[in-house]
Amino acid sequence: MQNLQSLMETLSGWVWGPYMLVLIVGTGIFLTFRLLFWQFRMLPLAFKQVFGKHPDHSGDISQFASLMTALSATIGTGNIAGVATACVLGGPGAVFWMWMTALFGMATKYGEGVLAVKYRIKNEKGEMSGGPMYYIERGLKWKWLALIFALFGTLASFGIGSSVQSNTVALAVENSLGIETWMTGIIITAFSALVILGGIKSISKASSVIVPIMAVGYVAGGLVIILNNLELVAPALKMIFTYAFTGEAAVGGAIGAAIRYGVARGVFSNEAGMGSAPIAAAAAKTDHPARQGLVSMTGTFIDTIIVCSITGIVLVMGYIMAGNSFGDQTGAVLTIGVFDKLLPGVGGWVVTFGIIFFAYSTILGWSYYGEKCATYLLGEKFVLPYRIIYIASVFVGCIATLDLVWLFADTFNGLMAVPNLIALLLLSGVIAKESKDFIARRKSGELY
Numbered sequence: 001m002q003n004l005q006s007l008m009e010t011l012s013g014w015v016w017g018p019y020m021l022v023l024i025v026g027t028g029i030f031l032t033f034r035l036l037f038w039q040f041r042m043l044p045l046a047f048k049q050v051f052g053k054h055p056d057h058s059g060d061i062s063q064f065a066s067l068m069t070a071l072s073a074t075i076g077t078g079n080i081a082g083v084a085t086a087c088v089l090g091g092p093g094a095v096f097w098m099w100m101t102a103l104f105g106m107a108t109k110y111g112e113g114v115l116a117v118k119y120r121i122k123n124e125k126g127e128m129s130g131g132p133m134y135y136i137e138r139g140l141k142w143k144w145l146a147l148i149f150a151l152f153g154t155l156a157s158f159g160i161g162s163s164v165q166s167n168t169v170a171l172a173v174e175n176s177l178g179i180e181t182w183m184t185g186i187i188i189t190a191f192s193a194l195v196i197l198g199g200i201k202s203i204s205k206a207s208s209v210i211v212p213i214m215a216v217g218y219v220a221g222g223l224v225i226i227l228n229n230l231e232l233v234a235p236a237l238k239m240i241f242t243y244a245f246t247g248e249a250a251v252g253g254a255i256g257a258a259i260r261y262g263v264a265r266g267v268f269s270n271e272a273g274m275g276s277a278p279i280a281a282a283a284a285k286t287d288h289p290a291r292q293g294l295v296s297m298t299g300t301f302i303d304t305i306i307v308c309s310i311t312g313i314v315l316v317m318g319y320i321m322a323g324n325s326f327g328d329q330t331g332a333v334l335t336i337g338v339f340d341k342l343l344p345g346v347g348g349w350v351v352t353f354g355i356i357f358f359a360y361s362t363i364l365g366w367s368y369y370g371e372k373c374a375t376y377l378l379g380e381k382f383v384l385p386y387r388i389i390y391i392a393s394v395f396v397g398c399i400a401t402l403d404l405v406w407l408f409a410d411t412f413n414g415l416m417a418v419p420n421l422i423a424l425l426l427l428s429g430v431i432a433k434e435s436k437d438f439i440a441r442r443k444s445g446e447l448y
Contacts, residue, residue, distance in 0.1 A: 008407040008408060008411060009407060011411050012407050012410045012411045012414070015410070015411050015414035015415055016264060016410065016414050018260065020414060020417065020418075021260070021263050021264055021267065023417075023418075023421055024105075024108075024267050024272070024273040024417060024421065025101060025104060025105075025263060025267070027108055027273055027421050027424055027425060028101075028104030028105050028106075028107050028108040028272065028273070029104050030425065030428070031107040031108060031110070031111050031424070031428060031431070032104055032107040034428050034431075034432055035107060035110070035111075035431070035432060035435055038107065038110060038435060039103070039106035039107045039110055039297055040103075042294055043106075043297075043298075043301070045294060046294035046295065046297055046298050047298055049063060049291060049294050049295050050063065050064055050067055050295055050298050051064070062204075062284070062285055063284045063285065063286060063291075063292060063295045064208065064295075065204035065205070065207070065208050065284075066204065066280050066281055066283055066284035066292070066295065067295050067296070067298065067299055068204065068207040068208045068211045068212070069200070069203055069204045069207045069280040069283075069364075069365055069368065070276075070277040070280040070281065070296065070299050070365065071207070071211050071215070071299050071302060071303065071361075071365075072203075072206075072207035072210065072211050072361035072362065072364050072365035073161070073271075073276060073277070073280070073361070073362050073364075073365025073366050073368075073369060074269070074270060074271050074276075074277065074299055074303050074362075074365070075211065075214070075215060075302075075303055075307055075358055075361065075362075076165065076269075076358045076359060076361070076362040077165070077168050077332065077355060077358055077359055077362075078265065078268050078269035079218075079269055079303065079307045079308050079311060079354075079358060080311060080332050080335045080351060080354060080355055080358065081168075081331040081332040081335065081355075082265040082268055082269050082308075083095070083098070083265060083269070083308050083311040083312050083315065083335070084311070084315060084330055084331050084332065084334040084335045085261070085265060085330055085331055086098065086261040086262055086264070086265035086266075086312075087312065087315050087316065087319070087326065087334075088326050088330045088334065089257060089261045089330075090257045090258040090259070090260065090261030090262050091243050091247065091248060091249030091257065091258050092236075092239045092240050092243045092249055092315075092316045092319060093239075093240060093241075093242070093243030093244035093245070093246070093247065093248070093249070093258035093262070094244075094257075094258050094259075094261045094262035094265070094312075095240045095244075095262065095308075095309070095312035095313070095316065096240050096241055096243075096244035096258075096262065097244060097258060097259050097261075097262025097263050097266065098262045098263070098265060098266035098269070098304060098308055098312065099266075099304070099305065099309070100262075100263075100266075101262065101263045101266030101267055101270075101272075101304070102266055102270055102272070102300050102301065102303070102304035102305050102308075103305075105266070105267070105270055105272030105273065105300045105304070106272070106297040106300045106301060107297070108272040108273045108300075108424065109270075109272045109277060109293075109296045109297045109299060109300045110293040110294065110296060110297040110431075111293065111424050111427075111428070111431045112132075112272075112273075112275065112277060112278035112281065112293075112296060112420070112424065113277075113278060113281040113289070113292045113293035113294070113295065113296030113297065114289040114290055114292070114293035114430075114431050114434050114435070115132075115135040115139065115278065115289070115423070115424070115427055115430065115431065116130045116131055116134075116135065116278035116279070116281040116282040116289075116292065116296075117130065117281065117282060117284065117286055117288075117289040117292045117293075118135065118139075118289040118430065118434060119134045119135040119137075119138040119139050120134060120282040121134060121138075123375075123380055124380050125380065127199075127200070127283070128282050128283045129282065129372060129375075129376070130278065130279065130281070130282020130283070131275065131278045131279035131281075131282055131369075131372060131373075132146070132149045132153075132275040132278060132279075132416075132419060132420040132423060133146040133147070133149050133150045133153075133372075133373065133376045134146070134282070134376075135278075135423055135427065136149060136419060136420075136422075136423045139423065139426075139427045139430065140422075140423055140426060140427065145419045145422070145423075146376070146419070147376075147377065148419055149275060149373075149416060149419040149420060150373040150374075150376040150377045151373075151377060152373075152412045152415045152416045152419075153275070153276070153279075153369060153370065153372075153373030153412075153416055154370055154373040154374045154377060155408070155412045156370075156409060156412035156413045156415075156416055157366050157367070157369055157370025157371075157373065157374075157390065158370065158389075158390065158393045158409075159408050159409025159410075159412065159413070160362075160366065160409040160410070160412075160413045161362065161363060161365075161366025161367065161369065161370055161390075162363055162366065162367070162390055162393040162394045162397060163393045163394065163396055163397030163400070163409075164397060164409050165359040165360070165362045165363050165366075165394075165397065166185065166188055166189075166192075166359070166363065166394045166395070166397035166398045167397040167398060167400070168332075168355060168359045169184060169188055169355065169356050169359045169360065169398070170184040170185060170188075170397070170398035170399075172332070172352055172355045172356060173356065176348075176349075176352050181398050181399050182398065182399050184398055185394075185395045185397075185398030185399055186395070188360065188363075188394060188395075188398065189391060189392075189394045189395040189398075191360070192360070192363050192364065192367075192391055192394050193391045195364055196364065196367045196387055196390065196391060197387055197391075199383075200283055200368055203364050203365070203367065203368050204283075206364060207361060207364060207365065210357060210360070210361050210364075211361055213357075214354065214357040214358060214361065215302070215306075215307060217350070217353075217354070218307065218310065218350060218351075218354040218358075219306060219307060219310050221339070221343065221346070221347065221350035221351075221354075222310030222311065222313075222314050222339075222350075223310070224343060225314050225317070225339065225342045225343045225347065226310075226313060226314065226317070228342070228343070229317055229342060232317040232320055232321065233313070233317070235320055236313055236316040236317045236319075236320060237313070239316055239319075239320070240312070240313075240316055243258060244258055244259075244262075249319075249324065266304055266308070269303060269304055269308055270299070270300045270303040270304045270308075272300050273417050273420060273421055273424070274413065274416055274417050274420065275416050275417060275419070275420030276366070276369050276416065277296060277299060278296070279368065279369045279372050279373075280365070280368060280369070281293075281295070281296045287447060288434075288437075288438050288441070288447060289434045289438075290434050290435050290437070290438035291438065291447075293431075293434075293435075311335060314335075314338060314339060314342065315334070315335065315338055317338075317342065318337075318338030318341060318342060321341070321342070332351065332355055335351050336348045336351045336352060339351045363394060367387065367390050370386065370390060371383060371386050371387065371390070374386045
């Protein structure tokens with residue numbers, strides 16, 4: 001077992017090492033220039049697509065619901081624990097590099113959304129199926145690579161999607177409320193089953209309620225802290241921008257640490273390039289691939305530029321208050337401590353309940369991702385068996401020690417990116433063509 005853990009640590013270190021991070025961010029930079037900074041030019045229209053009313057089109061769920069489903073899986077413990085880890089290891093400057101990763105990652109998420117709708121199909125039940133496995137198979141004509149992605153996606157879902165999320169909730173509840181992990185396991189498994197067994201429409205309905213409430217609640221708590229400590233905001237922002245290029249307060253005092261951990265946590269949080277979100281995007285009701293691409297890219301903006309920024313700025317404010325020190329804490333414990341210090345009696349609970357709902361929503365979103373990957377491999381007859389196994393893994397996560405599972409989850413989650421990024425780069429011409437077609441048809445009045 002020890003040898004297996006050592007092997008997985010080595011493999012995970014390679015998967016999430018500098019070469020992978022360069023490939024992920026590099027793809028975003030390439031698409032940004034290929035599309036002439038599309039994500040910046042079209043951001044106002046993108047948000048209009050999310051919150052506006054649209055004619056009914058082919059698809060299973062609304063564009064808003066598809067975004068909420070994607071965000072349910074994206075906004076998770078990484079927004080709380082991941083940002084704290086980045087700040088401790090990379091210093092306050094890591095927050096700046098998280099922002100940079102998100103801004104270029106928006107182009108990647110846009111491309112994923114375009115290809116998801118462009119190459120989606122209707123399955124035996126008349127439901128939409130799409131995502132990297134479909135645009136790899138139908139766009140690149142590489143069935144073997146599509147199968148590899150689907151395999152990695154299925155395996156990753158049981159780790160990053162279910163067991164490690166439920167484990168995080170169970171431990172947080174035990175530490176805060178003293179409730180035993182098995183009791184939390186029964187409750188969270190039951191609530192997960194109620195939603196997951198209903199399929200994508202049930203998941204999207206739950207996500208459309210949970211995600212806005214949890215995101216707004218967490219952001220509101222952070223904003224209260226910021227408004228109550230306005231004198232710390234300017235020094236915190238100055239420190240973030242300054243340390244991003246000096247490496248101060250980073251591990252070893254190196255600028256590379258700020259970049260590495262900022263980029264790594266940014267990618268892990270918003271999942272741009274991972275290939276997970278386009279699976280939800282493919283289910284959206286839309287009249288053009290580019291329109292759904294616009295909706296998809298707002299997810300990265302919301303996840304990192306808004307939610308992660310709240311965590312990062314508050315943490316740096318706490319760092320300044322503590323005499324430029326994070327102490328010996330890291331992860332969610334550090335975030336809880338800082339929020340509670342800056343908003344006594346309430347701040348810690350904002351983070352604790354944020355962890356619970358962020359993790360629960362991730363369980364729901366990833367169940368759909370894993371289901372689509374599993375049925376791509378084994379057929380639609382495997383839908384119910386997959387859902388049952390996935391729900392069971394939620395309970396197992398609450399009562400098991402998951403050090404090795406975390407490593408497996410991290411590794412397979414990272415490996416998903418490789419075939420997806422290959423497809424994005426090789427199909428970038430299709431993305432550009434669909435973008436031009438969208439603009440031309442809107443100008444002609446053919447599309448609204």
